[in-house]
Amino acid sequence: MAGPKTPDDALGAMAARIRATVDADVPGFPHYADTGTGAWTTTPDGFWTGGYWNAMLWLGGAVFDDAALVAEARRWTERLRPRIGSESVFRGFLFYYGAALGSILHGDEDARDLALAAAGRLGGDFDPRLGLIPLGAQAEEAHTVGADEANIDGLAAVPLLLFAAGAGGGAGLRDRALRHTLRSAELCIRDDGSVVQSVSLDPDTGAPVRTYTHKGVSDSSTWTRAQAWAMQFLAHAARCMPEQTALMDAALRVTEWWIANAPNDRVAYWDFDAPIDHDTRKDSSGTAIAATAILKLSGTVADPDAAARYRRFAEETLLTLAASHLTPVAPGDRRPPGMLTNGCFDQRSGVALANELIWGSYYLLEGLAMLAGRLETGRI
Numbered sequence: 001m002a003g004p005k006t007p008d009d010a011l012g013a014m015a016a017r018i019r020a021t022v023d024a025d026v027p028g029f030p031h032y033a034d035t036g037t038g039a040w041t042t043t044p045d046g047f048w049t050g051g052y053w054n055a056m057l058w059l060g061g062a063v064f065d066d067a068a069l070v071a072e073a074r075r076w077t078e079r080l081r082p083r084i085g086s087e088s089v090f091r092g093f094l095f096y097y098g099a100a101l102g103s104i105l106h107g108d109e110d111a112r113d114l115a116l117a118a119a120g121r122l123g124g125d126f127d128p129r130l131g132l133i134p135l136g137a138q139a140e141e142a143h144t145v146g147a148d149e150a151n152i153d154g155l156a157a158v159p160l161l162l163f164a165a166g167a168g169g170g171a172g173l174r175d176r177a178l179r180h181t182l183r184s185a186e187l188c189i190r191d192d193g194s195v196v197q198s199v200s201l202d203p204d205t206g207a208p209v210r211t212y213t214h215k216g217v218s219d220s221s222t223w224t225r226a227q228a229w230a231m232q233f234l235a236h237a238a239r240c241m242p243e244q245t246a247l248m249d250a251a252l253r254v255t256e257w258w259i260a261n262a263p264n265d266r267v268a269y270w271d272f273d274a275p276i277d278h279d280t281r282k283d284s285s286g287t288a289i290a291a292t293a294i295l296k297l298s299g300t301v302a303d304p305d306a307a308a309r310y311r312r313f314a315e316e317t318l319l320t321l322a323a324s325h326l327t328p329v330a331p332g333d334r335r336p337p338g339m340l341t342n343g344c345f346d347q348r349s350g351v352a353l354a355n356e357l358i359w360g361s362y363y364l365l366e367g368l369a370m371l372a373g374r375l376e377t378g379r380i
């Protein structure tokens with residue numbers, strides 16, 4: 001695909017896509033889209049993904065200086081209110097991206113209050129026996145594996161708790177964020193720096209009983225988004241809590257593993273252990289999550305050589321995603337411009353295997369905005 005070659009061209013295409021989605025007046029939160037037509041499959045309540053649509057509006061409003069997108073973001077953020085009390089660690093995804101960003105980028109007080117309310121409830125789900133916040137009964141995977149499982153995707157709780165801790169959200173949230181992060185890292189990062197998605201814990205002692213994956217090839221494989229989520233949220237935690245050197249150590253380990261194992265074209269397959277043939281799916285969304293994490297880490301890591309190496313790697317990855325997987329603004333191309341194609345949501349269930357995924361688009365937008373100098377690295 002001859003997609004956009006520069007961050008500014010890619011951002012232009014993504015702005016067109018965001019505005020087209022607004023104009024489409026979709027009935028629920030965009031979740032994944034058909035990359036032939038651009039038609040969205042939506043979720044009525046935001047599932048774990050809906051906050052990324054709000055985030056595209058909040059961030060798009062800032063990056064494209066577009067007040068109409070900010071107004072739209074306010075409307076969608078209010079639609080998350082019924083989820084404040086959802087029993088799910090994935091409220092971190094919903095309310096950091098879907099609400100806290102409104103406060104961070106635009107000083108929106110309603111969005112801040114919604115994020116604080118959700119963070120207070122989420123922090124209350126910290127289980128001292130397990131040493132972390134478990135999945136919760138309403139989390140995506142809990143219906144098959146149970147509510148008390150630990151999951152690396154659950155690190156999404158960390159930015160929300162840390163935002164709330166810094167915005168007057170109450171005592172103890174920062175400590176819970178730290179403990180949740182360290183425990184998740186201890187349970188899910190293997191000795192070689194690769195990440196396993198999920199862990200069962202003994203309900204009495206909290207000791208790990210088994211490690212496994214919901215969405216990867218096998219229990220011993222490395223599912224791409226397990227690695228990517230660990231990178232994203234460990235980089236965030238390390239930036240926010242620099243005095244906790246174990247966080248930076250963990251962020252560097254998972255990042256170095258990605259860099260050492262990424263394919264030559266930089267865009268990861270859906271699982272690093274997936275047998276490769278011409279049908280094997282890429283996951284542009286996991287790659288976008290990882291690339292923005294590396295870019296953010298480049299702004300935090302102390303060693304200037306490492307910082308330069310990370311920035312180069314992240315830039316190459318983001319520009320490859322744009323050039324090879326983002327639909328262009330081109331008269332001969334009938335697809336809507338600005339869609340990040342080739343996201344693989346759930347290979348095991350056969351759902352959305354080569355689609356535009358709302359969170360993948362969000363992280364590409366965030367990464368390109370940082371590369372273009374339109375968003376301070378590490379502001380989000």
Ligand code: GLY
Pocket residue numbers: 048140153215225345
């Ligand atoms: N549960 C988060 C993901 O599928 O990436």
